[in-house]
Amino acid sequence: MTSLGKRQIHTDAFGGDCLDASPAVEIDRMDRGGWYTVMNGFDDANIFQTWDFGRIAHPGRDLSHIVLRRDGQPVAAAQLLVRRVPGIGGIALVMWGPLWRPKGRPADPADFLAIMEAMKAEYSVRRGLFLRVLPRVEDGAGEGARALSAMEALGMRHSDAKAPYRTFIMDLTRDEATIHKDLSRHWRRGLAKAEGAGLEIVEGSSPEILDAIDDLFIQTQRRKGFRAFDSRTLTKVHRALPDGMKMHAVMASHNGEPVAGVVVSLLGDTALMQNSATAEAGLPLNAAFLVHWKAMQWVKANGGKRYDLHGVNAQANPGVHLFKRGFAGKGEEERVFIGTFEAPGPMLSRLLVEGGQTVRTLAATCTAQASQMMAMAMNKGPAERADATTPSNPV
Structure with a gap:
């Protein structure tokens, strides 16, 4: 965990020590019960961010959790589904996250930007993974425009791998x-x-x-x-x-x-x-x-x-x-929602994910036909x- 004025070391899910660069960020510091306590504090909580959906629907992936706190209270959080190929790279997937609408207080676009920045730093830069995020954010002039601006500021690219949710x-x-x-x-x-x-x-x-x-x-x-x-x-x-x-x-x-x-x-x-x-x-x-x-x-x-x-x-x-x-x-x-965004990470992770995606797309097209x-x-x-x-x- 990190805090304002003091940087701390945490151990991530894969046993590596990480010196956090962002204040008030926790990474992989809770169990199932702790994650559900955090989730229950958000109005935009959804089943795709539950521990049990990740564990059962995606058994081949590890679960990783990141929480942004202000004054000790969670203001943004996300569950990521992580798959690694030793020596090559892997992918970290966020399904309908991050959560950033705390109950009882207005949602702050700065918190959305902060947790997106923290996820990119941890999973794309430090762990060398292909980061793919599908925010539960509607397109439009208000909230959607601010989210898109945040993605652009972070250098996240829009993906056309799947059509935006309608x-x-x-x-x-x-x-x-x-x-x-x-x-x-x-x-x-x-x-x-x-x-x-x-x-x-x-x-x-x-x-x-x-x-x-x-x-x-x-x-x-x-x-x-x-x-x-x-x-x-x-x-x-x-x-x-x-x-x-x-x-x-x-x-x-x-x-x-x-x-x-x-x-x-x-x-x-x-x-x-x-x-x-x-x-x-x-x-x-x-x-x-x-x-x-x-x-x-x-x-x-x-x-x-x-x-x-x-x-x-x-x-x-x-x-x-x-x-x-x-x-x-x-x-x-x-x-219409804003769609999927990616931080490709190192070249090996990018080739691993995009190559597999091409094969799956071809197979899905043949099946649909x-x-x-x-x-x-x-x-x-x-x-x-x-x-x-x-x-x-x-x-």
């Missing part, structure tokens, strides 16, 4: 009657039909509910001919998370059979739709409308101020885009109705 975000500070009134006409009709369809609703944090929704998601993938991610990984993360951080699931059944479900996480003040799916039998019942409405009600009742519907692509999946836009409400525009051909062969066009939403990994 989504709809519901404003839950409105009362429920206003939220309902602001739904699109299509959405209000769909919800009314689902409410009269005799669906049985169960909700909670029971792993059994999430397991059932995972089964629905697998059915949806097979029917629509896509492969987005393995939702069962998130269910494993859910089982490991502390009680106060577990996800919430809503499932609809008809005649005793599950027909639709949605899973959400609420850390900080913004909820995130994590997984959603509908069985074939749930389509004529409009079951997806009811489970999403119930999930939103739970988020609002538990203090969520915003509800991120987790990813849209109007070109690749227009049906889901229409569904989410209608749910977000009148006047709600598609949100094969899936599209399979869907067309099954008479499933790209504009298939929005019976399920397909959340995307942010990086």
Whole structure:
């Protein structure tokens, strides 16, 4: 740890001594419980920054944690996923971080700049890693512009390896009657039909509910001919998370059979739709409308101020885009985030990461083309109705 007026030595995760150059910066000084204590102090906390997501979803990486303190209090923090190749280099990845909106105090762009500077100094310069950061920051003239200025000042380059995250975000500070009134006409009709369809609703944090929704998601993938991610990984993360951080699931059944479900996480003040799916039998019942409405009600009742519907692509999946836009409400525009930024580090780390990235991109392109051909062969066009939403990994 470092402090104003006094520089201290710390030992990093790989056993090396480091003389900190930035004041009030801690690196690799806490365990799982300590990290969750820090996370709970931020409004922009999210599941991708949890210890258990890093450990379970990325088992081949080491976890590293950096915390910026002012007057002893954390004002910015980040979890990094680190993979090293001995003698060559490696990568340090920040998924939806750093956290820099402390609860109970205004977010300070200077803290964002300071922790980005500290991460670049530690991981890119000192450890010689390829640093890749995806901040949870919306593009625009205010906060987004300041974040972009900070990246430019640090010499961080914008990456086009993945398109910027796009989504709809519901404003839950409105009362429920206003939220309902602001739904699109299509959405209000769909919800009314689902409410009269005799669906049985169960909700909670029971792993059994999430397991059932995972089964629905697998059915949806097979029917629509896509492969987005393995939702069962998130269910494993859910089982490991502390009680106060577990996800919430809503499932609809008809005649005793599950027909639709949605899973959400609420850390900080913004909820995130994590997984959603509908069985074939749930389509004529409009079951997806009811489970999403119930999930939103739970988020609002538990203090969520915003509800991120987790990813849209109007070109690749227009049906889901229409569904989410209608749910977000009148006047709600598609949100675009600032994207991914990189500090490439030494040449060996850069070649290691970018070479592997080229191979993965080629493989993903071939897989996507094969899936599209399979869907067309099954008479499933790209504009298939929005019976399920397909959340995307942010990086």
